[in-house]
Amino acid sequence: MGSLRSLRLAAGSCFRLCERDASSSLRLTRNSDLKRINGFCTKPQESSRAPSHTYSHRVPLHKPTSWEKKILIWSGRFKKEDEIPETVTFEMLDAAKNKVRVKISYIMIALTVAGCILMIIEGKKAARRNETLTSLNLEKKARLREEAAMKAKTE
The missing domain is CATH 1.20.5 (Single alpha-helices involved in coiled-coils or other helix-helix interfaces)
Structure with a gap:
């Protein structure tokens, strides 16, 4: 130790x-x-001239359309259309669009699950009534044969 x-x-x-x-x-x-x-x-080279262009640190702004205003409201960024400023940043607009995309995808997932459950319930009800695809096809073929036989007799 x-x-x-x-x-x-x-x-x-x-x-x-x-x-x-x-x-x-x-x-x-x-x-x-x-x-x-x-x-x-x-040795580091020394630059005798100043840079030819200057960068401004302003964020580019965008005037939202009526559709983009609705997206900003649906995303929960603003409560009313009156609260939305004349110009918004692209980042704010992208964040709002992404939030709405996520909400729509959640809604679509919920609707898909609800549709699947509904189809399962309807299928079980149809099975209890003996409405299977096989029985429906056999009935349809029998009816078509009868119609063909009726046409043959009338001619």
Whole structure:
């Protein structure tokens, strides 16, 4: 048990020594003005001219259509159409559309499950009344034979 503890202490001190050496070498590279690119050391190039274009940090806005206003209301973002501002961000509109898509998919899943349950119930009722596809096809073929026989007699 004592040897395991001494092994841990030795490993910990070795790790601290390596960590100290690594951090000192990192400090040296941070302070130097050399830049390392693909294994070669080069001095950073100094740009004498300013950038030719400037970036504005404005978010692009969009004037929502009447359909998009309905989507914003259905998504729960706004309560009334009067509360919707003249312009909204594309991110807000995308988030509202995604929320409505999810709601519609949940509704479709619920309707599909309800339709399946309804068809199962109707199928069991039809089976109790002996309205199977086989019996319906046999009745239809018998009726067609009778009609064909009646036509043959009248001609």
